[in-house]
Amino acid sequence: xxxxxxxxxMALGGFTALGAVGGLxxxxxxxxPLPSVKAAGFTTLDLKDYKEGELVTExxxxxxxxxxxxxxxxxxxxxxxxxxxxIEVDGAHxxxxxxxxxxLGCIPGYRKDTQDFLCACHGGMYDATADVTKxxxxxxxxxxxxxxxxxxxxxxVTGPEYEKMLADGTTLRV
Amino acid sequence: MxxxxxxxxxxxxxxxxxxWGVEPFxxxxxxxxxxxxxxxxxxxxxxxEAEAKKDEALVEKKKKFWADVKEIAQLKGDAVAGEATFxxxxxxxxxxxxxxxxxxxxxxxxxxxxxDKNFLIALIKDPAMATNVDHKYPNGTMSHPxxxxxSMVSASxxxxxxxxxxxxxxxxxxxxxxxxxxxxxxxxxxxYAKMTQLGDIPKTKSNIKTGQDIDRMKYDQxxxxxxxxxxxxxxxxxxxxxxxxxxxxxxxxxxxxxxxQGQLAGTAMPRTGLNHEGxxxxxxxxxxxxxPSAPARAIAGPxxxxxxxxxxxxxYLWKNSLWRDLH
Amino acid sequence: xxxxxxxxxxxxxxxxxxxxxxxxxxxxxxxxxxxxxNFLWAMGMVLAATFGILLVSGIFxxxxxxxxxxxxxxxxxxxxxxxxxxxWLWRHIHGVGASLVFLIIYIHMFxxxxxxxxxxxxxxxxxxxxxxYVLFSAEAFSGYMLPWGQMSYWAGMVIxxxxxxxxxxxxxxxxxxxxxxxxxxxxxxxxxxxxxxxxPLVIIGAIVFHFGTLRIPHVNNQDGEDFDFxxxxxxxxxxxxxxxxxxxxxxxxxxKDVFVMGIYFVLFFYLVFYHFEFAMDPVNxxxxxxxxxxxxxxxxxxxxxxxxxxxxxxxxxxxIAFAIAQVIFFTxxxxxxxxxxxxxxxxxxxxxxxxxxxxDMLVLTFxxxxxxxxxxxxxxxxxxxxxxxxxxxxxxxxxxxxxx
Numbered sequence: 060x061x062x063x064x065x066x067x068x069m070a071l072g073g074f075t076a077l078g079a080v081g082g083l084x085x086x087x088x089x090x091x092p093l094p095s096v097k098a099a100g101f102t103t104l105d106l107k108d109y110k111e112g113e114l115v116t117e118x119x120x121x122x123x124x125x126x127x128x129x130x131x132x133x134x135x136x137x138x139x140x141x142x143x144x145x146i147e148v149d150g151a152h153x154x155x156x157x158x159x160x161x162x163l164g165c166i167p168g169y170r171k172d173t174q175d176f177l178c179a180c181h182g183g184m185y186d187a188t189a190d191v192t193k194x195x196x197x198x199x200x201x202x203x204x205x206x207x208x209x210x211x212x213x214x215x216v217t218g219p220e221y222e223k224m225l226a227d228g229t230t231l232r233v
Numbered sequence: 234m235x236x237x238x239x240x241x242x243x244x245x246x247x248x249x250x251x252x253w254g255v256e257p258f259x260x261x262x263x264x265x266x267x268x269x270x271x272x273x274x275x276x277x278x279x280x281x282e283a284e285a286k287k288d289e290a291l292v293e294k295k296k297k298f299w300a301d302v303k304e305i306a307q308l309k310g311d312a313v314a315g316e317a318t319f320x321x322x323x324x325x326x327x328x329x330x331x332x333x334x335x336x337x338x339x340x341x342x343x344x345x346x347x348x349d350k351n352f353l354i355a356l357i358k359d360p361a362m363a364t365n366v367d368h369k370y371p372n373g374t375m376s377h378p379x380x381x382x383x384s385m386v387s388a389s390x391x392x393x394x395x396x397x398x399x400x401x402x403x404x405x406x407x408x409x410x411x412x413x414x415x416x417x418x419x420x421x422x423x424x425y426a427k428m429t430q431l432g433d434i435p436k437t438k439s440n441i442k443t444g445q446d447i448d449r450m451k452y453d454q455x456x457x458x459x460x461x462x463x464x465x466x467x468x469x470x471x472x473x474x475x476x477x478x479x480x481x482x483x484x485x486x487x488x489x490x491x492x493x494q495g496q497l498a499g500t501a502m503p504r505t506g507l508n509h510e511g512x513x514x515x516x517x518x519x520x521x522x523x524x525p526s527a528p529a530r531a532i533a534g535p536x537x538x539x540x541x542x543x544x545x546x547x548x549y550l551w552k553n554s555l556w557r558d559l560h
Numbered sequence: 561x562x563x564x565x566x567x568x569x570x571x572x573x574x575x576x577x578x579x580x581x582x583x584x585x586x587x588x589x590x591x592x593x594x595x596x597x598n599f600l601w602a603m604g605m606v607l608a609a610t611f612g613i614l615l616v617s618g619i620f621x622x623x624x625x626x627x628x629x630x631x632x633x634x635x636x637x638x639x640x641x642x643x644x645x646x647x648w649l650w651r652h653i654h655g656v657g658a659s660l661v662f663l664i665i666y667i668h669m670f671x672x673x674x675x676x677x678x679x680x681x682x683x684x685x686x687x688x689x690x691x692x693y694v695l696f697s698a699e700a701f702s703g704y705m706l707p708w709g710q711m712s713y714w715a716g717m718v719i720x721x722x723x724x725x726x727x728x729x730x731x732x733x734x735x736x737x738x739x740x741x742x743x744x745x746x747x748x749x750x751x752x753x754x755x756x757x758x759x760p761l762v763i764i765g766a767i768v769f770h771f772g773t774l775r776i777p778h779v780n781n782q783d784g785e786d787f788d789f790x791x792x793x794x795x796x797x798x799x800x801x802x803x804x805x806x807x808x809x810x811x812x813x814x815x816k817d818v819f820v821m822g823i824y825f826v827l828f829f830y831l832v833f834y835h836f837e838f839a840m841d842p843v844n845x846x847x848x849x850x851x852x853x854x855x856x857x858x859x860x861x862x863x864x865x866x867x868x869x870x871x872x873x874x875x876x877x878x879x880i881a882f883a884i885a886q887v888i889f890f891t892x893x894x895x896x897x898x899x900x901x902x903x904x905x906x907x908x909x910x911x912x913x914x915x916x917x918x919x920d921m922l923v924l925t926f927x928x929x930x931x932x933x934x935x936x937x938x939x940x941x942x943x944x945x946x947x948x949x950x951x952x953x954x955x956x957x958x959x960x961x962x963x964x
Contacts, residue, residue: 067551068811071818074547078540088645089620095643102438118439237598244600244667247918254926255861256838262930263856425638472846476637480845523845526641526648533649534833541829545822552815559595559801559812 101215104155106148114169116158119203119214123158123166125189133174133187141188143229144199146220148210155212156189156200157233167200176200202230267488267495272509274352275299278492279365298362302355305389310397318395321385332459334378335466337430339419345404347416347514352506353396357386364503365494378466409521412514416505417474420463425475425522429456430463467501478516478523486519487512588810592793594781595807601779602820603668608767609821610661610828617653618756620646625706627752629745632708633847652836658700659839660828662862665693669889674914676901677780678893684773690890692770695763700860702755705748709844714857716743716751726876742850781805784901856931864928865921871932872941881944888951895954898961906964909957913950920946 102119109115109128117124129137129145129152137145145152160167160178167176167185175192176185184193189200206218224230270277276299283291325338344353355363360379361370374380386392413423414432422429437448464470477486488495490512493502507515520527567573575581593601624644626635640647669689672678678686701719705712720743724734739746778789787805795804807813831839843854859867870882900907904914920943927940 067547067554068815071544071547071551074544078544081536081540085646085649086620089623089647089650091645093639093643116444240598240600247922248663251861251922251925252838254922255864255929258926259929262936424634425642476845479637479840480842482842526652529646529648530833534829537829537833538826541822541825545819545826548815548819548822552819555812555815559807 101213103211103213105211106146106151106153107210109153111151112171112174114171119157124203124214125154125156125158125169125200127154127169127187127189128152129154129187130174136186137188141186141190143224143227144188144190144202146205146207146212148207148212154188155202155205155214157203158200160196161191161198161200162196198231201233203233264485265496267485269484269488270491272349272491272507272512274349274355274504274506275303276355278495279362282365282494282498295362298359299355301389302351302358305354305358305392306351308390308393310393310395310400311390312394312397312401314391315394315396315398316402318386318391319398321382322395325379332462335462336378337419337459338379340415341399341403343403343405343407343411343415345399345401346407347412347508347511348399348506349508350396350400352504352508353399354392356506357382357392357395359383363506365492366501366503368499369501407510407514409514409518412511413474413518416507416511416515420467420471421474423474423522425525426518430459431456469501471502474519474522476523478519480523483516486516490515589808590793590797591775591809592789592796592806593779593809593813594785595805596781596783596785597779598782599816599820600667600671602817603664603671605814605817606821606824607661607664607668609824610657610664611763611767613653613828614657614661615760617650617657618760620650621654622756627706627749629708629748629848632706632748636707637845649832652832655839656828656831656836658703659860659862660831661696662700662860664824665696666862669693670914670918673892673917674904675780675782676784676896676903676907679896679901680893680899681777682773682780683893685770685777686893687890688766688770688773692763692766693889694886695759695766697863699755699759699763700862702751702759704860705743705751706755707844708748708848710846710848710852710854711841711844711857713743713848713850714853715859716747718857720747722879722882726879780901782903784903786901858929861925861929864926865924868924868928868940869944869947871928872937872944881948885947892954895951896958897955898958898963900961900964902964908961910961913954913957916946917950920950 100120102117102124104117104126106126106128109126111128112130112133113128115126117126134142134152142152144154144156146155147153158166160180160183162178162181162183165178165180167178167183169176174187176189178184178196181195182193183191183196185196185200186192191197191199202221202224203214204217204221206213206216207220225232276295280292280295280299283295322341325333326341327338328340330338348356352363356379359367359374360382361367361374361377367374370376370380374383386395410426413426414428418428418432419430427434431452435448435452437446437452439445440447460470481489485496489497489502490505490507492504493500494504505511562576564576567576571580621640624635624639624647626632626639636651640651672686672689701715705716716738720734720737723737724730735741738744739750785805789806792804792806796806796808801807841860843856846854858864866882866885869885870878872878873881896910898907898910904911923939923943924947927936927943930936932940
């Protein structure tokens with residue numbers, strides 16, 4: 060075995076490995092979510108469409124989004140910590156949350172008469188601002204990234220109000 | 234070595250003969266060859282078709298019609314006077330136009346840029362004859378959806394004026410998508426470009442109360458109504474053009490658009506009357522939706538092939554280093 | 561248990577448990593290949609590489625392909641071609657590869673015929689190779705169904721109808737194959753299963769078997785020379801490489817294979833990027849329509865010769881002719897009655913037979929694609945008759961062949 064022979068074999072092997080890396084890059088791109096999926100990652104809602112005390116379930120990235128415009132009664136019950144969870148637009152307060160229990164991901168049901176949420180799976184409960192009131196859920200419902208523009212709210216984009224919620228620990232990043 | 238090259242030569246020769254036989258040769262024998270008239274709209278093909286039918290009266294009618302067109306083309310059109318006359322056209326060819334007699338009148342915003350002058354003259358003079366679908370209207374051109382134009386704009390000078398107006402004021406830059414929208418999309422959808430016969434599919438979202446996308450349902454219903462009207466008028470729903478660019482050769486598409494009867498006798502498809510610019514833009518759009526990977530291929534191609542050329546060179550050196558002491 | 565000691569390296573650790581050194585010796589460094597060969601001997605590895613490429617590109621296509629009659633067409637032509645990152649690349653590679661694999665198979669086959677590599681002792685090499693040819697044909701046909709275009713649909717219709725057996729009217733069998741009266745959802749689903757699972761598994765098994773059949777009779781050489789491989793191997797191992805008539809599979813034989821593969825890949829990717837249309841028929845870019853047959857239907861080029869054998873005859877005769885054409889190549893080791901293992905150019909009339917067969921199949925291929933009209937029909941009929949005449953002549957001319 061001459062060194063030159065070894066060298067040529069190694070050179071060819073190395074060069075082939077280079078090509079394989081290129082192939083892996085193409086494979087990685089194939090595995091990426093499709094552009095249409097990415098584009099569908101943004102949902103815009105108009106908050107002025109919602110009525111006080113009526114829960115509406117929207118859809119964002121395949122997940123349910125609870126929107127609940129707070130009534131006076133609800134606001135009276137809410138603590139200062141709860142109020143931080145709400146989004147204020149034109150003097151009205153809105154609860155906008157991912158409608159999946161922070162325990163194990165079931166969808167909590169809204170009870171209109173008691174104005175709270177009960178998760179049927181393991182009995183977790185949330186108040187009207189979707190803050191947790193009864194274990195096992197470790198925290199209130201998560202708030203999706205949002206950005207306000209007038210009465211419109213875009214889900215999937217991070218705006219200053221959402222940054223603030225992240226900074227003071229009101230929600231975890233979804 | 235010489236022997237190997239000789240063998241390679243034989244293998245390559247057989248492969249190339251094989252390729253020639255099943256591709257270029259077979260296709261040349263399978264498809265009727267239609268000569269392009271270079272997008273000159275002078276009725277040559279129309280008259281020849283009438284002659285082939287041995288219908289003397291029809292031959293005379295076509296000859297006279299296209300001779301008249303030629304005469305009008307020589308008149309000097311007055312674009313200012315044409316603008317007033319164009320009001321007659323704009324009554325139907327407007328934004329939000331409704332389906333009339335089976336088809337929705339297309340926008341004329343870039344008509345001057347997209348269509349040939351002779352064709353426009355012929356179209357105003359007699360839409361059925363100009364588009365070479367007069368066989369569909371045995372009761373005369375008045376039964377054509379655009380037939381009434383011949384009673385509104387009939388004087389040769391008026392026609393020349395309108396066409397001068399279109400050529401001057403309704404021209405300008407036109408994008409491939411606009412070209413497709415104005416020239417094709419009133420009859421043909423393009424689902425890969427998210428277009429129906431009514432244009433771009435609007436973005437809708439589900440309704441708060443019902444949780445259903447009611448706007449989309451209403452839109453789909455409108456599209457179905459439009460497609461139903463088209464199918465009734467044309468005998469069948471014109472095909473979606475998303476990847477027609479791959480399904481037919483470019484030569485076929487161009488000669489077909491120039492004179493559909495030449496490629497498909499008896500078709501309900503009207504002649505489009507596109508000029509060179511219009512044809513180029515429409516083709517560009519069809520290529521975008523039908524062959525979207527062309528730009529990516531152009532980027533990756535040289536790299537991949539370059540890689541394998543180098544690979545072959547290295548492999549050759551490796552092989553030589555191993556085979557040197559064998560002989 | 562075998563003796564396991566503390567290993568000093570990963571290689572040694574593996575060797576104690578897997579005998580990798582022995583495997584390497586048996587399969588690579590002491591698997592002996594004749595030295596007297598040309599580049600045609602690389603076609604086997606070129607085929608293996610092409611199969612690998614088809615497998616990999618197929619796996620990525622599988623990620624977004626949707627085997628439903630409503631969605632298949634757009635999942636291929638829109639999702640894969642427009643949306644999936646490099647989806648177009650996998651599809652073009654898969655399409656071009658499917659065509660080229662047959663070109664190489666035919667070169668490989670005719671190399672075997674020319675050099676008499678199917679003769680006594682090597683019959684199983686030939687038979688397993690022909691089995692692979694049939695399996696690849698089934699794989700190609702089932703794959704052709706998947707885009708669910710007009711050619712997919714009508715090829716599915718016509719080919720499954722072959723199983724009606726002409727006057728036998730075995731319509732029940734045809735419906736059984738399709739799972740429906742016409743090619744529809746059940747048909748697409750089961751051919752999808754065949755294409756992505758059952759046939760590839762069988763092909764992989766058959767490839768291993770094909771490799772296995774080479775081991776005992778050894779690879780043939782350019783002169784059909786019969787020599788003692790053990791003696792030649794000893795010479796090589798003693799360093800008398802010039803005198804030895806053999807080389808080890810790895811790295812020596814492989815290095816030439818890789819070089820030939822390199823040239824092949826340049827051609828392959830030239831076709832993938834700049835000339836893929838030949839492998840993707842325009843007619844298949846019209847969605848399947850069960851109420852409209854395209855003006856021209858024809859199989860892919862590699863099936864044309866056997867299709868043309870079927871076409872010029874009446875239904876029953878045509879079907880019999882077609883059935884014979886499908887299997888006739890299996891019989892060559894038994895129809896060739898000459899004991900000579902030698903290149904065709906030293907075998908007198910057989911030399912003529914070889915080129916006549918090649919040219920006749922080329923003519924059949926050409927005629928198979930042309931519309932069956934006028935002079936083309938006549939030429940097709942003559943070529944089909946010549947095809948059968950050649951097979952009848954084979955035992956006769958080889959029987960009278962002089963012993964070399």
